[in-house]
Amino acid sequence: MLSKVEEIKSPRNTYGETLVELGAKNPNIVVLDADLSCSTQTAKFHKAYPERFFNCGIAEQDMMGTAAGLAYGGKTVFASTFAMFATARCLDQIRNTICYSKLNVKIVATHGGITVGEDGASHQALEDIAYMRAIPDMKVMVPADCTEVKQVIEYAANTPGPMYIRIPRTNLKTIFDSSYQFNPNSGVKLRDGKDITLVTNGETLWEVLSAAKSLSEIGIDAEVLHYPVVKPFHHIALKESAQKTKKVVVIENHSIIGGLGSAVCEAICRYCPSKVYRIGTKDTFGQSGEQRQLMEFYGLTDRKIYEKVIEYMDVK
């Protein structure tokens, strides 16, 4: 399942390419963007199928309403912009128009998390998962590499109902090989361990796997769980692991309020009460900086995760 070859690829490119492939097979797919199609890479779909692409301009509320109308008319709709503008700016439309009417709109948001980098806090969506998770009937996905991005987008195209898919701005290192099969109904165990459970998704998965490897060298046996589906949250893999290790750390490129960390806490306190530590941005806005430096600053790199886990291991 885990790839032996490590490449670095753009998940946004993968998204755009996957849309073009899906568009060839399914004439019912339409794509919307809000003046960021060159960044989100929906421009690829625009080029391939101009009649099925609608640029709504810098008007995210209208984009989500239009997406809802197209979906109500029977289309499978992908609507994209940056995570900041795809959620907070048009939350009411997503809640009251898309989700309340249970419409087939896939919001694929790029530039999620702190790794937006130099643009700073106004563009760093650190709460998008929290917003989306709170809305009834919204499914929330955070894929971790390009192989998974492709499969999640394909799954979205074939699964009715509203969905939020978060893709980072950064290029991603390959994690999965071609045998990987995205499972929408379960968390994925990527490393066996008995001492501590590390739960993550998205671009921090690579960091966590790397940290787990280093931890094993000093005798800490960490189990790694990947949760590309944050909602609906499938607790079985987490429960089994937490029952074994009794100690859980959640790592995410998001606020510790309302995201994967919260989803894990909600499941843990119901199914297997144990200690949970959350690594993510605290109750704070982001700031400008080079993406790797930001990840280091907010404790999301493999080195920082490694240090934090050692610290947690000592806490009785």
Next chain:
Amino acid sequence: MKEFAKKVRCDILRMIYNAKSGHPGGALSCVDILTVLYKKILNIPLEWDKSIDFKKRDRFILSKGHASPALYAVLANAGYFSTELLNGFRILGSKLQGHPSSRVNLPGIEVSTGSLGQGLSIGVGLALSMRLDNINSKVYVLLGDGEMQEGSVWESLMNANNQKLDNLVIIIDKNRLQIDGTTDEVKTLEPLDEKLKAFGFEVQTIDGHNFEEIETALINAKNSKNLCAIIANTIKGKGVKFMENNVSWHGKAPDKEQLDMALEELNAL
């Protein structure tokens, strides 16, 4: 049509009285527009989704969702569902939610509305999908004038113009009142007709309580190859003297005495 509209007005008042809540003012102001739409213009099968022509139907979106009792009463009296259902308006478990919901499978309700400023975008998306599918019917969206203060409406107007949608008709129920006062006092929309023209719309301004004017305007819009907007000047609370042009009846239920007085006045017509 006069009798139909009268029946609808009486039903609206009874529904709101039963529910002890609701929005009589803005429901009564759009009754005549809805009456003409459903009696003369819209091609929507009474069998709803059981009809073989369901896909080809015209679409109607009530963007000012708080006028739901008007839409429910029109739909029931037109035969889309039983008028008995009207008694359940706003009551737990009823299909007649306070604001229209598409979750409850009520014939005639297309999409959920209620949070203002969103119906037009839905209409634009729907019109786009119908154009892609070569469905030659039209999408009609009824907006309130107060609702035009939502910025998202102007985003959609821009989008409709950009997409050159000739299968979309918007009707503005211009009753000039909103919760906090007149639209001019709160945040003026004027000159609304000039603004709509500047946004690329062919604008007709009519008396929203004159059946002939409403019908003519809607037929013009139906036959037009341009984007069409109809500004319907209306009276909030129309048909009940003590409610007319009185903003306190925006979102308040009449008591028994007031209901009886209102029904008597309507029935004397």
